[in-house]
Amino acid sequence: MNEHEDYLFLGAGTPDPEIVALEHLLSPLAHDGCELPLERLGPDASHRATLRPWLWLAAAMLVSLAMALALSRATKLQRGSSSRTFVAQQESLTLPLEPFGQVVLQGGAELEFVHWRDDELRVRLRRGTCVVEIDETARQGAAFVVVETELGEVAVEEQARRCFGELSMDPGTHTGELRVHDGLGRVGSEARTVVVPAGAAVRLSLAGPSLPLFGDATDELRKMVNRAAAYAAKGVDLDTKLAVDLVATCRMPRDTLVLWHLLQTDDEVQRASAEAALVALAGRPEPIVKGPLPSWSAEVWLAFLQKGAWRYAK
Amino acid sequence: MPNVAAHSPGSPGTAELVQRAQAGDRAAFAVLYREFARTVHGIALATCGEDDADDLVQDVFVQAFQRLTEVRDPRAFAGWLCTTARRAAIDRLRARQQRPQPMPLDEPVGREHAPGDAFAVRAAAARALACIRRLPEAYRETLTLRLVEGLSGPEIAARTGLTHGSVRVNLVRGMAQLRPLLAEAGLP
Numbered sequence: 001m002n003e004h005e006d007y008l009f010l011g012a013g014t015p016d017p018e019i020v021a022l023e024h025l026l027s028p029l030a031h032d033g034c035e036l037p038l039e040r041l042g043p044d045a046s047h048r049a050t051l052r053p054w055l056w057l058a059a060a061m062l063v064s065l066a067m068a069l070a071l072s073r074a075t076k077l078q079r080g081s082s083s084r085t086f087v088a089q090q091e092s093l094t095l096p097l098e099p100f101g102q103v104v105l106q107g108g109a110e111l112e113f114v115h116w117r118d119d120e121l122r123v124r125l126r127r128g129t130c131v132v133e134i135d136e137t138a139r140q141g142a143a144f145v146v147v148e149t150e151l152g153e154v155a156v157e158e159q160a161r162r163c164f165g166e167l168s169m170d171p172g173t174h175t176g177e178l179r180v181h182d183g184l185g186r187v188g189s190e191a192r193t194v195v196v197p198a199g200a201a202v203r204l205s206l207a208g209p210s211l212p213l214f215g216d217a218t219d220e221l222r223k224m225v226n227r228a229a230a231y232a233a234k235g236v237d238l239d240t241k242l243a244v245d246l247v248a249t250c251r252m253p254r255d256t257l258v259l260w261h262l263l264q265t266d267d268e269v270q271r272a273s274a275e276a277a278l279v280a281l282a283g284r285p286e287p288i289v290k291g292p293l294p295s296w297s298a299e300v301w302l303a304f305l306q307k308g309a310w311r312y313a314k
Numbered sequence: 315m316p317n318v319a320a321h322s323p324g325s326p327g328t329a330e331l332v333q334r335a336q337a338g339d340r341a342a343f344a345v346l347y348r349e350f351a352r353t354v355h356g357i358a359l360a361t362c363g364e365d366d367a368d369d370l371v372q373d374v375f376v377q378a379f380q381r382l383t384e385v386r387d388p389r390a391f392a393g394w395l396c397t398t399a400r401r402a403a404i405d406r407l408r409a410r411q412q413r414p415q416p417m418p419l420d421e422p423v424g425r426e427h428a429p430g431d432a433f434a435v436r437a438a439a440a441r442a443l444a445c446i447r448r449l450p451e452a453y454r455e456t457l458t459l460r461l462v463e464g465l466s467g468p469e470i471a472a473r474t475g476l477t478h479g480s481v482r483v484n485l486v487r488g489m490a491q492l493r494p495l496l497a498e499a500g501l502p
Contacts, residue, residue, distance in 0.1 A: 005482070005485075005486055008460070008467075008485050008486065008489060009466070009467035009481070009482045009485055009486075010466055010467060010468070011460070011464070011465075011466035011467070012466065018502075019461070019489075021502045022442065022461050022496075022502070023461055023464065025438060025439055025442050025501065025502065026439050026442050026443065026461050026462045027439070027462070027464075028435055028436050028439045029359060029364050029367075029436075029439045029440070029443055029462050030352070030355070030462050030463050030464060031351050031352045031355035031356075031367075031368075031371065031463060032368070033351075034368075035344070035347075035348075036343075036344060036347040036351070036372060036375050037372070038340050038344065041340060041343070041375075041376055041379045041380075253433065308433060309433070
């Protein structure tokens with residue numbers, strides 16, 4: 001065995017430059033050393049073993065199960081179920097969508113099940129907060145799951161893990177919020193449509209959805225987005241100066257979420273400004289050999305940003 | 315709390331921790347987690363890639379805690395955990411293959427980042443991992459544990475149940491097969 005093989009095996013001794021370079025290259029992927037959240041562990045096997053002799057407990061559980069089953073018949077929804085409304089009182093209420101996933105209504109929420117057809121599963125959130133969860137094995141195509149509100153509707157475009165996100169609605173103030181935990185949501189209203197990727201949130205109002213922001217957006221950018229929302233509330237399009245200020249506030253790769261939405265404008269100056277900033281912060285969606293900076297469609301940018309700039313926190 | 319560095323997997327220290335965890339001692343299980351998290355993470359990376367690895371580590375340990383009484387010989391914990399991790403990783407991979415493919419992590423050609431850019435660094439690491447994942451299973455897992463997780467050959471042997479000789483062979487032969495793949499990908 002030579003000393004290079006010794007370094008490969010032992011990780012000590014005379015360093016092999018090739019292995020050292022590879023170790024360095026791959027180090028960003030190593031386990032981050034985060035602790036295991038002990039609250040996730042649940043009851044351990046020894047605890048269950050201790051309880052096993054208590055048959056009366058099993059009997060009690062059977063009774064509870066029977067009661068839960070009776071209750072679930074009232075809340076269980078499946079393809080072809082008729083329209084009905086659910087209200088969660090003090091505690092949360094789970095609506096199983098078998099075998100698809102579930103919608104969890106938090107206390108005080110009211111939700112109408114509209115229909116479940118071959119092409120669409122649609123519910124309407126009237127008030128409160130609901131959490132949408134979809135099983136990995138039961139995924140359908142884009143926009144199969146739609147949650148309506150009086151402020152617009154949310155379509156689940158993509159999803160990789162179970163919990164898509166949560167949507168809140170306050171009919172008193174006519175405001176709401178969507179937080180996406182995984183995948184991508186598209187929020188549409190008469191005013192505009194925005195996309196909300198995992199880790200981002202958007203506020204809803206009668207003027208339509210605001211520009212979405214990732215949770216790690218700076219206060220400065222949030223203020224600018226609020227100013228833009230104030231314009232939208234008045235039914236006024238962004239003026240060029242505000243748009244340029246907004247672009248200038250985007251300084252980190254994930255700020256490109258705001259920039260992407262500015263590509264939707266008909267104002268050529270605003271669009272060009274946003275696209276130049278996108279290139280500066282996220283790179284180019286396609287290779288360029290030479291010549292002036294070309295323009296890419298919003299959909300090309302969306303796919304590019306989803307697999308790059310929007311994936312990682314700052 | 316026991317000192318993690320004071321024992322190695324398969325040693326009486328680990329066996330004792332396993333017995334304590336089997337009796338419901340969560341602190342002991344937390345120590346086992348710290349000791350074996352990199353191993354499970356490496357197995358997850360080698361099988362599923364980076365997207366699912368972090369989640370999978372937590373899922374595997376939660377599952378392990380709940381099924382810990384199945385380990386009759388506490389000295390067999392390391393091998394049992396690795397097997398659990400491999401099965402979970404394969405299940406995750408299958409589930410992922412049944413749904414629309416997520417976007418690839420590879421850096422698009424023409425994308426320009428400064429060399430120290432976090433995206434560029436991570437994308438290069440992902441490309442190197444993709445090369446490792448093209449290797450036969452025994453090589454990719456051992457190389458991932460060594461090159462990504464930073465475990466030494468003896469540590470890998472203690473955690474996976476392989477002999478020192480097997481680990482050394484896997485590393486040397488794996489590297490021999492990895493070099494042309496890295497060169498093909500334009501990596502050092």
